[in-house]
Amino acid sequence: MPTQPVVRIGARGSKLSLAQSGMMQRRIAASLGVDPSDQSAVERVAPLVVITTTGDRVQDRRLLEIGGKGLFTKEIEEALIEGRIDCAVHSLKDMPAALPDGLCIAAIPEREDPRDAFLSRGPESLEALAQGAKLGTASLRRQAQCLHRRPDLQVNMLRGNVDTRLAKLEAGEADAILLAYAGLKRLGLGHLPKSLIDPKACPPAPGQGALAIETRICDTEQSWVQALRHEATMVSVAAERGALTALEASCKTPIGAHAWFEGGSLKLIVEALSPDGVLAFRHSGETDASQLSDPEASARDLGFSLGMAIKEEAGDAIEF
Template sequence: MPTQPAGQAPVRIGARGSKLSLAQAGMMQRRIAEALGADPLDAAQVERVAPLIVITTTGDRVQDRRLLEIGGKGLFTKEIEDALLDGRIDCAVHSMKDMPGELPQGLCIAAIPEREDPRDAFLSRGPETLEDLTQGAILGTASLRRQAQSLHRRPDLDVQLLRGNVDTRLAKLEAGEADAILLAYSGLRRLGLGHLPKSLIDPKLAPPAPGQGALAIETRVADRDLPWVQALRCHPTTVAVAAERGALVALEGSCRTPIGAHAWLEGGTLKLIVEALSPDGRLRFRREGQTEVAQLAAPEASARDLGMGLGLAIRAEAGDAIVL
């Protein structure tokens, strides 16, 4: 039976305490343990070599306001990043879409594993699609991007703030607080709830959040190329996410800017769609582009440049129209 390499200290994994975060962290915990020589099916071995440490973030504690009102998406990562910088944990598992464009000095996204389905999921108590909702129906979401994209398609909808974890949002839908909600399909699948959506949103028509469906393994910069870190990396996902996050940085993406980006590989060609909208959905700015990455020594840099270029073009055209 595999054993932990002699002298290898446990890799302490930090994660939020939500059911989805724990499911995602558990997946990575088993992968990390296996890379360290443990049996991923032996729970005791896994916990010994890659213990999971739950950290509550400000984003988890404050559930009655939009993130932009209390400091933005970094509130899902700050306390965990503090633990990384203090040496209390050795890596963190985040949803990539929660990661700000810029990270604290000394930290990096060291690995991006294989991506789940990046699409948004439409859930309701009846209608099959957004277009099927009745006039003035209530759509629940905490995402400014989903609000803007939905209002672009259906300006008559009454979009209401709906925060909370997946179970909370599903319960609010069932209780009638909204006629429909939008959630990341990847999260539903990881929770074993992939059967719940009525339909899925085409990512080329309404691009999801940059990095949606992907996980980010964050470490200290000095640890970024350790063997167990390298074992987690997925090259195609890393390249696609680099393009999407390039657009995010160019557009100064935050919870105050509705931004969608969807990148995918077709053979050796990376294709990317970026869009930004006015918060009320009336205005939409889109750019599409592609670049050949198959033969490049540094495909991530080329992908990031593609995203930056499309993002900057949108920013030049849109100006302040896309900022809440």
């Protein structure tokens, strides 16, 4: 009898990461012929390997101060390269534009809601916050977008997992916080937001709401990888990450990008701001992805061209 293949899944140890990885674990197991409701069988063919990253360990500083968003992926990618795991499940918004040699984003499942969620101890929206209210966030993009709309706000650095941030809000360390709505929904907390931020008015982080399945390049055609791919999502996030590549965006660069399908067209809005929210540069465009032989490449080109247009317009006004 042939031996059942084992797919070892690398994940961070946070509650959200384990919830997201568990979703993918069950789908991988199903693609390998295992009943996804049989948890012991699922664990046998697709075990989770928990890996603590530098981004998890250092919680008292912004990511830009300690090396950027790649600190949420570095140790996991080392495990992939060394063959200790077979794939990794990441929040796509945490993935840098460039990946280590030999690795790739092999699959992106269907995307959750990409919007930012507004949570507070009273007011229903950012506009309803009192003059000089405290907004808690560790995201430069959220900081810049909120200050662009409400320059009177006091922005406090607020890092930590979802539970930690919710506890800090409840304790009064902030009057309001912004979190990815997708993460709240995956944790069963989708009822908590007071309101949701319009993604066309304030584009979220490129890839927000989507999960990335990272593998070694040699494993991209494995059947369990193919089973996780959602083509429409892969096209839309290709556009957003094309902009990311053009702007060479890191945690030092507040950038938002939102792609969506409307009719037969893929539409994209890209925005870059100064950290204080005073300057904002925005470009939008569309492409008929349905008529092309390589829709992902076309989407990526669209994102790249819009990102370059912003870079040219902004000049030295924003650090890229």
